[in-house]
Amino acid sequence: MSEISTQPNDHPTAHPSYRTVITVWVALVVLTGCLVFLSHFGLRAAVWGLLTITPVKAALVFYFFMHLRYEDPLLKGVMLVAIITLLIFLVLLFSDVAFA
Amino acid sequence: MSTESHAHAVHRDDFGAKLGMWLFLVTEINLFGGLFIAYSYMRHKYPAEFHHGGAELNATLGVTNTIVLLTSSLTVVLAIMAMQRGKAALSRAYLLTTVGFGITFLVIKTFEWSAKFHHGLYPSAPHLGTLPHGEQIFFGLYFTMTGLHGLHVLVGMCLLFVISNLVKSGKITQSKYVLLENGGLYWHLVDVIWIFLLPLFYLAA
Numbered sequence: 001m002s003e004i005s006t007q008p009n010d011h012p013t014a015h016p017s018y019r020t021v022i023t024v025w026v027a028l029v030v031l032t033g034c035l036v037f038l039s040h041f042g043l044r045a046a047v048w049g050l051l052t053i054t055p056v057k058a059a060l061v062f063y064f065f066m067h068l069r070y071e072d073p074l075l076k077g078v079m080l081v082a083i084i085t086l087l088i089f090l091v092l093l094f095s096d097v098a099f100a
Numbered sequence: 101m102s103t104e105s106h107a108h109a110v111h112r113d114d115f116g117a118k119l120g121m122w123l124f125l126v127t128e129i130n131l132f133g134g135l136f137i138a139y140s141y142m143r144h145k146y147p148a149e150f151h152h153g154g155a156e157l158n159a160t161l162g163v164t165n166t167i168v169l170l171t172s173s174l175t176v177v178l179a180i181m182a183m184q185r186g187k188a189a190l191s192r193a194y195l196l197t198t199v200g201f202g203i204t205f206l207v208i209k210t211f212e213w214s215a216k217f218h219h220g221l222y223p224s225a226p227h228l229g230t231l232p233h234g235e236q237i238f239f240g241l242y243f244t245m246t247g248l249h250g251l252h253v254l255v256g257m258c259l260l261f262v263i264s265n266l267v268k269s270g271k272i273t274q275s276k277y278v279l280l281e282n283g284g285l286y287w288h289l290v291d292v293i294w295i296f297l298l299p300l301f302y303l304a305a
Contacts, residue, residue, distance in 0.1 A: 015184060016177075025174040032166050032298075036159070039303040043151065046304035057295045065177050066288045067281070072115065075122050082126040086133040093137055097144060 014070045024064045031057050116277040121282040125289050128252075132293050133244050139300060142237050149234025153242070154301060156221065162210045162302035165205050166294060172201035173291040176260070176284040186274040188267050195264035195280075198287065202257035209250055213243075242301055249293055256287045 016024075031053050038049035063069045068076055132202045143150045179194035213222075216239075220227030223243055228236055263283045272280050 018178075018181065021174060021177045021181070025170060028170045029167060032163065032170070035299055035303060036163055039159075039299075043304065046299065050299040050304045052234065054299055058292045058298050061173060061288055061292050061295070065291075066285055071118075075119065078119070078122050078126060080115055082129050086129065086137075089133070089137055093141055094144075096165065097141065 016052060016067075016070070018065055024060050028057055028060055031060075109247045112276075117278045118285075119283060121285050126143070127287060128289055128293075131294070132245070132248075132296075135241070135248075136296065138299070139241050139245070142234070146232075146234025146237060149232050150238050152232075154304075155236030156216075156219075158212055158215070158303050159302040160300050161208055165208050166185065166298050167209070168201050168205050169291045172198045173288050175201065176287050180277070180284050181268070181281055183272070183274060183277045188270075188273070191262045191280070192267045195260050195267065199257050199261050199264070202253050202260075205253055205259055206250060209246070213246075215223050245297060246301070249290070250298060252290045252293070256283075256290050259283050259286060 020044075035049045038053070039046040062079065068079065096100050102192045142146065145171065175194045179191045179198065182188075182191040183193060216222060217225075221239055222228065228239060231239075260283055263280055266279065
């Protein structure tokens with residue numbers, strides 16, 4: 001049985017190194033620590049941590065662990081559209097709440 | 101009939117497989133995104149009740165589970181990297197380690213939920229009905245979102261276990277490992293969702 005691939009080199013040639021993925025994991029753990037540390041300074045600080053540190057953590061997972069950095073622009077575009085759509089809904093919600 | 105016509109050709113499109121997986125992940129992002137938006141609105145409407153509800157949760161367990169999931173994400177990446185280098189046995193070992201982390205996460209979550217149940221905090225509990233409306237909504241969202249996430253962890257563990265068996269049987273190889281990559285993508289998304297759930301419920305409520 002033979003296999004025909006539409007793209008002989010489907011997998012991107014660039015891959016993250018062991019050093020990169022370990023560094024990203026350390027960064028994620030440190031950022032989690034920062035989030036916990038900020039939460040000790042009250043609700044306002046915790047919310048700021050949620051709004052700033054959490055997206056950075058998610059971006060690190062998407063970009064390095066989920067390989068998005070090395071992927072085709074089409075895949076990056078799919079993710080971008082999904083995130084922008086969610087942000088639009090959030091903005092619409094809070095604009096409605098603010099003027100209600 | 102020529103010899104060529106007997107050859108059974110299997111169409112393979114790794115990019116298409118990955119694009120399909122990403123599109124599926126978008127639907128998952130929208131599923132949880134809708135719940136995040138619902139949480140945001142309710143938190144805005146009932147800030148004091150959400151604060152009281154959040155104080156009932158065990159942040160230490162939440163943070164421990166975060167470290168467990170982050171580390172499991174790393175072991176999935178290491179499984180893919182091992183496969184790229186042709187080390188199938190090592191790749192399988194990393195996958196099974198990831199499943200182990202998934203089990204650890206669910207065990208911690210079970211202890212956490214059990215404590216809540218013991219305090220009369222579960223959907224439709226008589227005690228929960230006596231709490232202010234905002235706190236009932238908080239716990240409703242807490243059980244819905246962490247429960248749905250836990251279900252995703254369970255599905256991800258089953259998926260990775262099946263993939264580890266395919267690695268063992270030689271159906272996933274150094275030259276054909278898109279299924280392993282897609283399983284990894286699913287697991288990472290489960291991790292990303294928890295990255296948001298930790299501050300929403302345990303730290304910034």
